[in-house]
Amino acid sequence: MKAAVWQGGTKFTIDTVPDPVPGPGQVVLKVDTVGVCGTDVHITQGLFPSTPPLILGHEFSGTVVEVGKGVSKARIGQQVVCDITSHCGECDNCREWTISRCQRAQKSSGALANYAVVPAQSAHRLPEGIDLETGALTEPGSCCLSGSMVFPMPKDAVVLVVGGGIMGQFTVAFLKRRGARTVILSEPVASRRELGRQLGADVLHDPKMEDLKKVVDRETGGRGVHLAVEVVGKPELVARCVQLVRPRGNVLMIGVCPKGTTLPSDLYDLHYREVGIRGAFGRGNYFKKTLQLLPELNLKGVITTRYPLERAADAIYDSGQGRGVKLVVKPNA
Ligand SMILES: [Zn+2]
Ligand SMILES: [Zn+2]
Known part of the structure; x- marks a missing residue:
């Protein structure tokens, strides 16, 4: 089969590698x-931290074509x-933290290839009404659902999401679904703000046009x-969130701040x-639940944007440049 193999830095090669055997x-x-993550x-x-050569890709969907011993045909x-x-x-x-941090976990192989091999337990059947492409959004979605369950949602809550x-x-x-009365989305890119409205944001903020504190004051009576x-994933934006919550308010970090910050x-x-x-961090215990909610x-x-396997490197580069919302690779297109 063909695979996009990461060779370190931004370099990828398209190689012929052995087909996986279950x-x-x-x-x-x-x-x-x-999905590019x-x-x-x-x-x-x-x-x-990661060591090349390596086949990347961990947010993926596909069709079962072969099963190993002990798995139903x-x-x-x-x-x-x-x-x-x-x-x-x-x-x-698993017992005290979350099943996504299992100490005996078996990993799936990288999916930037024609085929991938995964533990049967990790391959979840798509529910009715969800196609393979949308299904590939389950992993990023589950990280957000898991995050949105961390804090209690007070009655008539006004919540702020920084980053679209x-x-x-x-x-x-997911915050809207949990019962937030008003969701404010702060995001500089217009198309992302519009998408935010489609997903439930009530108030859209453009940081290039207005001070966020003004919007928050308006929506919360100061x-x-x-x-x-x-x-x-920017420390100064986390600090901004600390400033914008009310007494006993909560700040949730879903963005990944660089190590050492x-x-x-x-x-x-x-105090x-x-x-x-x-x-x-990560999907917690919410992968299955997310799939049901999609x-x-x-x-x-x-x-x-959709890229063929040969352009996997471009997909990752473009994603890093903040182009679009979700970029995906279609290895068998
Ligand atoms: Zn991911
Ligand atoms: Zn475990």
């Missing part, structure tokens, strides 16, 4: 859609979306938002106003 408890998929971008920028032909890792449900992390990329869009949708979510906040203020702050979201237009 081991016991595994299935082989013909890959349909692979911020993590892929970070790997090519040296910001996320009835699964052949199923359209599925893949969780990145399996879980045992018994280890300390794919993760910001899902966060808007009190500050109940919850502010940073979905970009610190919070440029007035810690007196954070005095009793502000809560929490990180939310049919309820209006995701039309979220996938903005």
